[in-house]
Amino acid sequence: MLDREARAIGASIRNFGFITVTGQEAGPTWNRAMRSRHIWSEICASAGISVLQRGLFLLARRAQAAAVLEEFLATDMGRDLERVSTAQARDRAPELRSETARAIVYSPHELRVEPREALPKLAAFLEARDGVVFRWGTAVTEVAPGRLRTAEGVVEAPRIAVCPGPDVRTLFPGVFSGRNVTLCKLQMLRVGGPAPVSLTAPVMGDLSFTRYLGYAKLPAAAALRRVLEAECGRELGHGIHLIIVRSADGTLVVGDSHHYDASPDPFAPAEVETLIVDEMERLIHVDRPRIVERWIGIYPSADVPCFIDAPDPALRIVSVTSGTGMSTGFAIGEEAIDSWN
Numbered sequence: 592m593l594d595r596e597a598r599a600i601g602a603s604i605r606n607f608g609f610i611t612v613t614g615q616e617a618g619p620t621w622n623r624a625m626r627s628r629h630i631w632s633e634i635c636a637s638a639g640i641s642v643l644q645r646g647l648f649l650l651a652r653r654a655q656a657a658a659v660l661e662e663f664l665a666t667d668m669g670r671d672l673e674r675v676s677t678a679q680a681r682d683r684a685p686e687l688r689s690e691t692a693r694a695i696v697y698s699p700h701e702l703r704v705e706p707r708e709a710l711p712k713l714a715a716f717l718e719a720r721d722g723v724v725f726r727w728g729t730a731v732t733e734v735a736p737g738r739l740r741t742a743e744g745v746v747e748a749p750r751i752a753v754c755p756g757p758d759v760r761t762l763f764p765g766v767f768s769g770r771n772v773t774l775c776k777l778q779m780l781r782v783g784g785p786a787p788v789s790l791t792a793p794v795m796g797d798l799s800f801t802r803y804l805g806y807a808k809l810p811a812a813a814a815l816r817r818v819l820e821a822e823c824g825r826e827l828g829h830g831i832h833l834i835i836v837r838s839a840d841g842t843l844v845v846g847d848s849h850h851y852d853a854s855p856d857p858f859a860p861a862e863v864e865t866l867i868v869d870e871m872e873r874l875i876h877v878d879r880p881r882i883v884e885r886w887i888g889i890y891p892s893a894d895v896p897c898f899i900d901a902p903d904p905a906l907r908i909v910s911v912t913s914g915t916g917m918s919t920g921f922a923i924g925e926e927a928i929d930s931w932n
Contacts, residue, residue, distance in 0.1 A: 592714075592723060592724065592725045592726065593726045593729045593731055593739075593741065593746070594725070594726070594727050594728075594729065595728070595729065595730035595731070596727065596728065597727050597728045598711065598727060599707075599710040599711065599714075601756050601757070601888075601889075602756055602757070602888055602889065602890045602916060603706060603710050603916065603917070604706040604707040604710055605706075605779065605886055605887075605888035606706055606779075606888060606916070606917050607703070607706075607779075607793075607834055607836050607844055607846070607847075607917070608643075608703055608704045608705050608706040608709065608836065608844070608917065609701065609702075609703050609793055609834060609836050609917065609918070610624070610627060610628050610631050610701060610702040610703070610704075610917060610918050611624065611647070611701055611803075611915070611917075611918045612624040612625050612628055612698070612700035612701055612918070613647055613649070613668065613669075613672065613698035613700055613701065613805070614795070614799065614800075614803035614804075614805040614806055615803065615804070615805050615915065615918065615919075616803075616804035616805055616808070616896065617666070617667075617668060617804075617805055617808070619896070620804075620896045620913070620915065620919060621668055621805060622922070623918075623919035623922035623923060623926075624915070624918045624919050624922070625700065626921065626922040626925070627918060627919050627920060627921040627922045628700060628701070628702060628918075630921040630922070631702055631704070631921065632702060634713065634716070635702070635704065635709075637716065637720075638712050638713055638715075638716035639712055639716075640704055640708070640709045640712050640713065641704065641705070641708075641839065642702050642703065642704060643703050643704060643705060643836075643837060643838065643839055644701075644702075644703035644790070644791065644792050644793055644836060644837055645699070645701065645702060645703070645792065646697055646698055646699050646700070646701055646791075646792040646793075647697070647698040647700070647701040647792055647793050647794070647795065648675070648680075648684060648687060648695060648696075648697055648792050648793070648794045648795070649695065649696040649697075649698065649794075649795050649796075649799075649800075650687060650688070650689075650692050650695055650794060650795070650796050650797075650874050651692060651693050651694040651695070651696075651796075651797060651800070652691055652692060652693060652796060652797050652873065652874075653693060653797055653815065653818060654693055655811070655814045655815035655817075655818050656693065656694070656796075656797040656800050656815050657693040657694035658811040658814065658815070659800045659806050659809055659811045659812050659815055660694050660696050660800070660806075661694070661811075662809045662810065662811045663696075663805065663806055663809060664696065666809075668805060671698070671699060671700070672696050672697065672698050672699075673696065673697045673698075673699075674694070674695070674696055675695040675696065675697050676695075677689045677690065677692070677695070679695075680692070680695050683697075683791060684790060684791050684792065684794075685876075686788060686789070686790050686875045686876050686877070687794065687874070687875055687876075688873065688874055688875060688876060691873070697792070701792070701793060703793055703836045703837070705838055705839065706917065729741050729742070729743060730742060731753075731762065732761070733762075734751060734753055734762055734763070734906065736751075736903045736904075736905040736906060737749060737751075737905055739751060749905060750905055750906075750907075750931055751905065751906055751907070752906075752907045752908075752909055752927055753906065753907070753908045753909070754908075754909045754910070755910070756890070756891070756910075757774055757889045757890055757891055759772050759774070759891055759910075762908075763900075763902065763908050766900050766902065766908050767891070767910070770893050770894075770895070770898065770912075771893060771894065772891045772892065772893045772910070772912060773851050773852065773853055773891070773892055773893070774851070774852060774853065774854070774855050774889055774890070774891060774892065775849050775850070775851050775855075775889065775890055775891075775892040775914060776848075776849075776850045776851075776852065776855035776856075776887055776888070776889050777830075777846060777847040777848055777849055777850075777887065777888045777889075777890075777914075778846060778847060778848045778859045778860075778863050778864065778867065778885070778886075778887055779844065779845070779846040779847050779885070779886050779887070779888060780844070780845045780846060780864060780867060780868070780882050780884070780885055781838070781842050781843070781844055781845075781882070781883050781884035781885075782842060782843045782844075782845050782868070782871065782877065782880045782881070782882055782883065783841070783842040783843070783880070783881055783883045784877050784878045784879055784880055784881070785878055785879055786841070786878065787840065787841020787842075788837060788841050788842070788843055788875075788877060789837070789841065790835065790836075790837040790843065790875065793834060793835060793836040793837075794833075794834070794835040794874055794875060795832070795833060795834055795835075796832075796833050796870065796873070796874045797815065797819065798819065798823065798826060798827075798831060798832040798833055798870065799832040799833060799834070800812060800815055801815055801816045801819060801827075801832075802830075802832040803832075825862075825866060826866050826870065829848045829849075829850070829862075829863050829866065830848050830849025830850060831847070831848045831849075831863065831866055831867060831870065832847075833845070833846075833867065833870045833871060833874065834846060834847065835871055835874065835875060842883060843871075843877070845867060845868070845871050846867060847867070847888075848863045848866075848867065849914075851892060855887075855889055857887065859885060859887055864882070864885070868880065868882070890911070890912075890914050890916070891910055891911070891912045892912055892913070892914070893912035893913075895912060895913075896911070896912065896913040896915060896919070897909075897910060897911045897912055897913065897915075897919065897923050898910055898912065899923070899926060899927050899930055901930065907927050907930065907931070909923065909924075909927045911923060
């Protein structure tokens, strides 16, 4: 495993650490998320990675959002989900603003880990158990069948998988331009209060039901989209939907926004931050919230959720182009290996 950075610093640690199943697009993406969730569960137990939260609360504040959830519950993807009453929500997750919700649904599928801690533990586990050799701080400048070139010299290998993340110009740029891959920039926040928050499961709200394709492709989502366009024009303009997850110290990771550009700027506008925090406060109770950390993430984006290209029998180019790498990456990795077999 060759990585140009000295440690994991990219999208793999800048996300929510939220392995999301419910809401993923029906078909291959949902199946990959479910498979990856099972792999994460096994690896966390073996590698000493803490699962900080399990499940997901879906909080519908508008009647149109409640209609989307009701329609989703009738699909195959909704069969294991649970309707939660206001009284049950107060008991199970008192931080939820259940008093303003038109509907609350709980999914049992999701896992939440702290990615900046999980990725180093994952690498150490693979080194110790499987003898995987990690060569950090090693930039690959050229790849050809059977060999690749680094600043330190040539490495030979019968099979090479190229997984460049947002660097779509250094290696095989024609593959990425041919698929019209651009980049997506998102803003993330860590929010704390005077006391730790004990949110039992992650939370999503109305804005997510028009962004996650498992909901957004349902017939009822069209009416919700019209209402949100009238009421939440600024949020939609910045590509904001809301996910809230809890860390071990009781702080919350909250986000995110989506801005698309071939070369995203490095700036994080205060307006976007304010809109994210305001939406958070509509979904949960947080006493005197304050932002304790800010960052941006960048990932490749295209019209397909991912792709595995084979420019040569010995080569694979693998890219997640939908921002679902934490949720689907393990299954995509299996597919890439299976394509050789």
